[in-house]
Structures are given as structure tokens and as C-alpha cells.
Amino acid sequence: MQPPTLSAGALAGLKVVEMGQLIAGPFAGKTLGDFGADVVKIEAPGSGDPLRNWRLVKDGTSVWWQVQSRNKRSIALDLRSAEGQAIAKKLIAEADVLVENFRPGTLEGWGMSYEELSKDNPGLVMLRISGYGQTGPYRDLPGFGAIGEAMGGLRHLTGEPGRVPVRCGVSIGDTLAALHGTIGVLTALYHRHVNGGRGQVIDVALHEAVFNVMESLIPEYSAFGVVREPAGSALPGIAPSNAYRCGDGAVVLIAGNGDSIFKRLMTAIGRDDLGSDPALADNAGRVRRVAEIDGAIEAWTLQRASPDVLAVLADAKVPAGRVYTARDIVEDPHYRARDMVLTQRTRDGYDVEVPGIVPKLLGTPGSVRTSAPGLGDDTDAVLGEIGFSADAIAGLRARKVVA
Incomplete structure (x- = not known):
């Protein structure tokens, strides 16, 4: 230091x-x-x-x-x-x-x-x-x-x-x-x-x-009458972007919500069928099927320890990170x-x-x-x-x- x-x-x-x-x-x-x-x-x-x-x-x-x-x-x-x-x-x-x-x-x-x-x-x-x-x-x-x-x-x-x-x-x-x-x-x-x-x-x-x-909270209400509700660890209306459990008990955040990033993410987890699906080519389509996508991602992360998950995603140039504690920060x-x-x-x-x-x-x-x-x-x-x-x-x- x-x-x-x-x-x-x-x-x-x-x-x-x-x-x-x-x-x-x-x-x-x-x-x-x-x-x-x-x-x-x-x-x-x-x-x-x-x-x-x-x-x-x-x-x-x-x-x-x-x-x-x-x-x-x-x-x-x-x-x-x-x-x-x-x-x-x-x-x-x-x-x-x-x-x-x-x-x-x-x-x-x-x-x-x-x-x-x-x-x-x-x-x-x-x-x-x-x-x-x-x-x-x-x-x-x-x-x-x-x-x-x-x-x-x-x-x-x-x-x-x-x-x-x-x-x-x-x-x-x-x-x-x-x-x-x-x-x-x-x-x-x-x-x-x-x-x-x-x-x-x-x-x-x-x-x-x-x-x-608070980002688009009020314009969404004004234009559509939509009251945004809590969504846990997900980013509402943007997919996939969520927290996923790993096989070692750790949790990683994965942001695969860019169109090209999504395709790379799906290739990395062995789901090219989703990555090449025309219905999932843009964010609107992915939001409609977010539960399916999140399920596919977590099915993959649960089979691996968090360091392996992060290494694979880093190679694929997909934004991802482990949830840090104070100890993690000090040792990083x-x-x-x-x-x-x-x-x-x-x-x-x-x-x-x-x-x-x-x-x-x-x-x-x-x-x-x-x-x-x-x-x-x-x-x-x-x-x-x-x-x-x-x-x-x-x-x-x-x-x-x-x-």
C-alpha cells in the first residue's frame, strides 16, 4: 500500500x-x-x-x-x-x-x-x-x-x-x-x-x-400509471441482472443485460439455444422470459464454486462479481x-x-x-x-x- x-x-x-x-x-x-x-x-x-x-x-x-x-x-x-x-x-x-x-x-x-x-x-x-x-x-x-x-x-x-x-x-x-x-x-x-x-x-x-x-420511478408512474414494486436482488425491467447462488454457498451478481453480453453469457453456461433465440435478442423479449433465463443461469452457477463461476465469466467478458463482506474488501x-x-x-x-x-x-x-x-x-x-x-x-x- x-x-x-x-x-x-x-x-x-x-x-x-x-x-x-x-x-x-x-x-x-x-x-x-x-x-x-x-x-x-x-x-x-x-x-x-x-x-x-x-x-x-x-x-x-x-x-x-x-x-x-x-x-x-x-x-x-x-x-x-x-x-x-x-x-x-x-x-x-x-x-x-x-x-x-x-x-x-x-x-x-x-x-x-x-x-x-x-x-x-x-x-x-x-x-x-x-x-x-x-x-x-x-x-x-x-x-x-x-x-x-x-x-x-x-x-x-x-x-x-x-x-x-x-x-x-x-x-x-x-x-x-x-x-x-x-x-x-x-x-x-x-x-x-x-x-x-x-x-x-x-x-x-x-x-x-x-x-x-430514484431513476425512472416518477416518469413510469406518470406515463403508464405503474408503481414500481420491490424485486429482491433483480433489476426490474432489465434482464438478466440478478444474484445467483453458487455451489460453495457464495452469491454472485451477474449482469448479462446487454444484447451481445447476453449471447456471450448463454454460450458460457452452455445455453446457446437461449442465446440464439430471436425472441430473446433484445431486452424486451428477455424481460418477458426472465424467470426462465434466471433459472438457466442459476442451474449453471449451482454446479460450480464461485471462483470458477467468476473465472469463466471473466473470460467471456460478462460483468460479474461476488458479494463482498468487510473481510473480502480488506483482503482484496x-x-x-x-x-x-x-x-x-x-x-x-x-x-x-x-x-x-x-x-x-x-x-x-x-x-x-x-x-x-x-x-x-x-x-x-x-x-x-x-x-x-x-x-x-x-x-x-x-x-x-x-x-
Whole structure:
């Protein structure tokens, strides 16, 4: 494995204040930080971001935290106090980007509406991620990523027909919102650069981020009155593309839905009769007989171990892949060759493997410059950068404004 690059990154010099917690806002901050932005994360004294204690915890800190908060600095600041709010405003006045994912109205209640903040910083780009957006009849309802997945149409499609929908296994609603928010930030920064230096607000709703990737869901309903239903592991309306059991108990995904690919697939499994059938020459015909085709493919895969299946299909130039576990990813040479599993030294003194950086910029690649901070690790340094003396910081700490 190549060591992490020490490049300054494409976003070097960009100042970001992150006021969010858990997943959506912080994932956007992580993405900006991976590419060189200076991300200052504001956390509540005492408790900090709840993600510090989510899922599996090692030496008192979640290992998820080590990924989500790398390349960030932590300041422990009481935003419910007038002094804390004044300090936050001072930080934001010098920032390019503010990221927040509180319920709509929270910042306004602290005197930190965009209108107020932009008086001191007209170039400020403010990313606001919430369950339902900053406007509309649902804006004040609490919303997590799972609810966004449900309202966005995704949960209805995940699972087997006739059964209760299942989640995809990760917080995809939050992450999609974060990625849309990051795109919005970069777009707004470009606009600021070419149009006089003024910033703007990016309003991202969790359900809208999910809805935006739902492909032809709505046009199908509009044009045909069709409500797409769950289809398990298959790709509805496109055939063959499904998951197939192998003789060793593994499952492989096979995508033979291109016309020429289908013919090669049928030759590879010894079913030239299907590959040369005129009725199956295009996708529409294959969809009508998808059960027959899937049955023929799985009859072949069940007779072979998954490595043999994948080797035959690779030779036939048919897209296929085994369903990976975490162990498979960590042991895979392709992941290693592309620096997609990195070793990161935590501030607790142990090494942990973490996901690499996506996307890959070949000229100004992202990097892991610093490990995830402890709560308030950078409070003194950050406050010193905006003019607070050591005595002033000591006074704030005595009054429990900072920690």
C-alpha cells in the first residue's frame, strides 16, 4: 500500500465551520476536509458529537468516528450560551463555508440566521441539511436518514416482494444528502468566485436527496400509471441482472443485460439455444422470459464454486462479481492497489484501517492529514487564531463556555 499523500489538496485554504452532528452534516465536512479544507468542528462541551459513541467503541471512542472526523479540528463550545454564540459568529465571520444539520429554526433561535451571519461575511456559503428542508409544511418535523429513505421512495423498493421493506445496511439517506450538499457547496463557491464574491444558502432535504437518485420511478408512474414494486436482488425491467447462488454457498451478481453480453453469457453456461433465440435478442423479449433465463443461469452457477463461476465469466467478458463482506474488501488486492484501504494512526495510539478517499484527483489528490480529534483538542488553537489570549481562553473555560 502506498502511504497517504501529503499534498495540500484541491481545497487547501478553504475555511469550513461544521456545526452538525452524527452523519449528514459531518460527512459533508469530512469530504471537504479530505481534499484540503480546514474544517473546524464545533461540539458541545462534555458530550460532544454522539457519533463518538456509536456502534463499536475502542478505547472509549467509536471507530466510525476515526473515519468521519479525520482532517478536522475540534472546539468544544457551548452554543446555548450568549458567549458561545458570539464566539461561533466570530469563527463564521472568517469562514468560507458553514455546515449545519440542526432542525430548521435552531440557528435562527441562536441569532445565527444567514441574514445575520452574512452581514459580517457576505461571501459565506451555508449548507443546511435537514429532514424536510427549510420550507414547506413538514419543515418542523424531526427527520433522520431512515425517514428520508422512506419518503424518498427507496425503502419501498428494498426487500423481497410481499415482505416488509428492509434498510440497505448503511445510512444511505444521510450520505446521499451529504454528497448533494457537498456538490452544492462547490457549485456555490464557483458562483461566488465568478460573480462578485457573494455567498448563498444550500438547502438540502434528506428525502429529496434520496428522491433525486430514484431513476425512472416518477416518469413510469406518470406515463403508464405503474408503481414500481420491490424485486429482491433483480433489476426490474432489465434482464438478466440478478444474484445467483453458487455451489460453495457464495452469491454472485451477474449482469448479462446487454444484447451481445447476453449471447456471450448463454454460450458460457452452455445455453446457446437461449442465446440464439430471436425472441430473446433484445431486452424486451428477455424481460418477458426472465424467470426462465434466471433459472438457466442459476442451474449453471449451482454446479460450480464461485471462483470458477467468476473465472469463466471473466473470460467471456460478462460483468460479474461476488458479494463482498468487510473481510473480502480488506483482503482484496485491487482495493489495496488503488489505496482504498488506508492505515490511520488514531490519537488514542493504535492503528486502524479506514476507507480511502473518493474521488481520486490525479493532480491534487485528497489525503488523510490528521486523525480524528478528541473532544476540544483544538479549542485553544482555534480561539487563538481569532484573537483570544491565553487569559481570555482560561476565563471562558472557567465559565464553562469552552472545554
